[in-house]
Amino acid sequence: GRAMAVLTSGGDAQGMNAAVRAVTRMGIYVGAKVYLIHEGYQGLVDGGDNIKLANWHSVTNIIQLGGTVIGSARCKAFMTREGRVSAAFNLVKKGITNLCVCGGDGSLTGANIFRNEWKCISETRRRITDTMAKKHYNLNIVGLVGSIDNDFCGTDMTIGADSALHRIMEIIDAIMTTAQSCMQLLLCINCPFILCYNFRYLALVSALASGADWVFIPEAPPQEGWEDNMCSRTSGGSRMNIIIVAEGAIDRNGKPISSNYIKDLVQKRLGYDTRVTVLGHVQRGGIPSAFDRILSSILGVEAVIALMEATPETPACVIGLSANQAVRLPLVECVEMTKLVQTAMNEKRFDEAIKLRGGS
């Protein structure tokens, strides 16, 4: 029969468990053998106990859990051909010809490289071992985008972004009580990774969702004179203000706007007790939102159908959400487009980044 495996890779994102559950159960439902690969690509490279045959109950009671129960990892070995040969060997040994990878753009890039090499890898391995099944030359790959940053071209939402947004709102609501009575509140939305790109989605939508007074994102530098504007408005109305600063925020001259700069400004001009809260890894914590659970379930089911329908000629695909529908997108193009957007963002070519990201 057909066999498939699922793994989670890169930074964990809420909803990954729901994706693993959906892939597992849908796989079993269509009559496939399903394996859970623990610890991401590391587990695939190491093999052994990391690759476990699943049954219906292997994924019971995980949909509501944060993180990923099968573990995730950043794996250096998989970046090397030797590591990928070992990974291929471990799959072929078990007759696994379908792989679902849930991770960010790095993980999906790796999956695509792996797939392109698959044929020569498995042939090479066949020459040096007799135990290898002879037929398994084809590897079907499907990707699910798990990333809190909503930073992937082709899908309206990535798995985990909505839960991260909920978490940020909870934090804002929690500190609001204190802020209302005595101080200004300044939030610095820091992405947990050094390179932070895209629309600074979380900063922007959490500003909307929490009724922030100001939000600074790199793509939309504030009007000249924003400092005066901010301080005059702040002093006129209610004294409680939420200001959200995304990493990489700049003014019209390209000068960085940091949360500490705004803090000093507000303190000096208005004499307010102002606090900066830096959101780091807490954005990742907590339980997955209803949306992420449902999103992952819908995408996971479509992933299995895509794997079952794949032929050797079918290019690797990513399952995305478009206009509330699960859609299959060419993995290579989505990854390439995502990289172009990242580069444009990093080089501060925001208009181009917005245009590139455009219709997706």
Ligand code: ATP
């Ligand atoms: P996040 O959005 O959380 O950063 P990611 O999937 O982009 O997730 P990465 O650290 O970039 O995270 O990639 C995760 C793993 O995927 C790497 O540790 C590596 O094992 C594999 N990987 C990434 N890029 C490649 C590549 N070019 N070739 C082979 N494997 C890769």
